[in-house]
Amino acid sequence: MFARRIAVVGAGYVGLTTAACLAHLGHRVVCADIDAAKIERLQAGEIGILEPRLADLVTEGAAAGRLTFSVGAAAAVARRDGDPVEVLFLCVPTPMGEGGAADLAAVDTVAAEVRHLLPAGCVVVTKSTVPVGTADRTRALLRRRDIAVVSNPEFLREGTAVHDFLNPDRIVVGSDQQDAAERVAALYSRLGAPTVLTDAASAEMVKYAANAFLAIKLSYVNALAELCDVLGADVADVTEGMGHDRRIGAAYLSPGPGWGGSCLPKDTSALVQVAAAAGLDFPLVSAGIDTNARQRTIMVDKIRDAVGPLTGARIGMLGLTFKAGTDDLRDSPALAVADLLAAEGAELTAYDPGCPAAVPGLTDAVTVVDDPMRAAKDADALVVLTEWPAFRQLDWTALGGVVGRRVVVDTRNLLDPDILRRAGFSWIGVGRR
Incomplete structure (x- = not known):
């Protein structure tokens, strides 16, 4: 070379x-x-x-x-x-x-x-x-x-x-x-x-095509999780059964509060605009975008069902970044959920390993702390919004001693429900029995 x-x-x-x-x-x-x-x-x-x-x-x-x-x-x-x-x-x-x-x-x-x-x-x-x-x-x-x-x-x-x-x-x-x-x-x-x-045009198209496909796949599994909630099915078992099919694969089959970050929201919107400029509709991608926006509201509904009226409710948020392993807050679904909760009068305190301090203009709706115990103090519910592996290792018995109510809404299906229950918590997942 x-x-x-x-x-x-x-x-x-x-x-x-x-x-x-x-x-x-x-x-x-x-x-x-x-x-x-x-x-x-x-x-x-x-x-x-x-x-x-x-x-x-x-x-x-x-x-x-x-x-x-x-x-x-x-x-x-x-x-x-x-x-x-x-x-x-x-x-x-x-x-x-x-x-x-x-x-x-x-x-x-x-x-x-x-x-x-x-x-x-x-x-x-x-x-x-x-x-x-x-x-x-x-x-x-x-x-x-x-x-x-x-x-x-x-x-x-x-x-x-x-x-x-x-x-x-x-x-x-x-x-x-x-x-x-x-x-x-x-x-x-x-x-x-x-x-x-x-050629150049095809190479440029590849990136949009790939990201839009992944976004649609994520929106599909989020809609599937909502259906599992209604029908009493378990989305973890459903997606495991799907993922063994080599035509589908197991990647991007984890439900959550919606997709975000610097790429998928931007690239899906751009692809719709590219299609429109060419005189074509792209309803499949548009539906994925709409489903993703709705997913934030569904998560707020889950939290409201768990704690009751949100006005004055103290919510401890675990996670702010759009995904684990990064400090990026751009188009984070966690922040989108936080904005909706704050609009209903909830008091929000958040801990994220990748975001140890407030970021003006992005985390204004949230009090950011550097310790999960501080996020949990007097909380009416703890809400997992980013899939940081470290959250699985938290001392849930100790957290149970400082929360106001032992309720966890796990929007990432990250935690082990049995560990939470042994610590006295009610665990609420997404699409899980």
């Missing part, structure tokens, strides 16, 4: 993971971001992201001289010692914009900034999740016939991003220029993963 000189623009989850892992594979990488303070922290070895192995890979790359950091895209692509950038990865935010469509302002800004700085023959790679047609749009913005644009979508899960990068199910690379696509695919040759070489 030939080592390449790579610039990565964006030092968030995707960008920093991409930069650190490419450096780990032997490439020479400079990672840039417009946030000067973030770059200064990274240069000092401070990662600021809760992601297993990421800090180790950043330290490794920096010590080997294969990973450096700079402020701004222009600095990242500038020649150093006469050695030009060969590949530029765009890992910038593409948040949900007006009407649910992806906001490509950051992609456009970087393209305009580096247009005249890129050396001839450089390949620009869109790693961020972008709508179909973004490669063509970027090519038009660059106005450089000597620059190829390639789509190489990421499939990284927060909490396992490094593992996912280094152990991928597949590598997807799309471009209308075959040689450019092959150059990008070669960056990952050491990983030995199946590689899908296609």
Whole structure:
């Protein structure tokens, strides 16, 4: 494998993971971001992201001289010692914009900034999740016939991003220029993963198609859990029976308070907008989105049924992040449930291992504490909203001594009901007998 000189623009989850892992594979990488303070922290070895192995890979790359950091895209692509950038990865935010469509302002800004700085023959790679047609749009913005644009979508899960990068199910690379696509695919040759070489539009579509499918699967199992509650069936047994079917698989069959995070809500909405712009309806994805929104209300109904009127009720929340293993609060279903509870007058105290303190603008409806005992004190119910494994190890007998009422609403079906009952708690799950 030939080592390449790579610039990565964006030092968030995707960008920093991409930069650190490419450096780990032997490439020479400079990672840039417009946030000067973030770059200064990274240069000092401070990662600021809760992601297993990421800090180790950043330290490794920096010590080997294969990973450096700079402020701004222009600095990242500038020649150093006469050695030009060969590949530029765009890992910038593409948040949900007006009407649910992806906001490509950051992609456009970087393209305009580096247009005249890129050396001839450089390949620009869109790693961020972008709508179909973004490669063509970027090519038009660059106005450089000597620059190829390639789509190489990421499939990284927060909490396992490094593992996912280094152990991928597949590598997807799309471009209308075959040689450019092959150059990008070669960056990952050491990983030995199946590689899908296609056109840019198809590669861009793969990411939306995959995430929408997973979101629909989660919405389906949440609707199934509601039906199990009504009919007296046990969703754990139902999904176990389903998961053994190789056509279905066991992944993404765990009910909960709804899906969230930085990807699924944004990507499903964007896919609906892409379809609408093409003159097509996509009712299946729209129904998944609607089912997900309703799931938050169903969880509040469960809590209300358990404690009675919510006005003045003290609720101890276990979990705030959108999933375990991360400190990310973006589109967290736990926070969506908290907002609904607060709107009905509940008093909320929350503990989350990944969020030890309040985050202004996100956790305003909740008092955030750093100890589960404090969250449980005088609570009329404890509500599990994030599937942190550590919650299984809590001293439930001790918690029973400080709560107001021994009631647990487990929206993740995370806990062992027998352990809870031996500690004197009533346990209420989702779709469970």
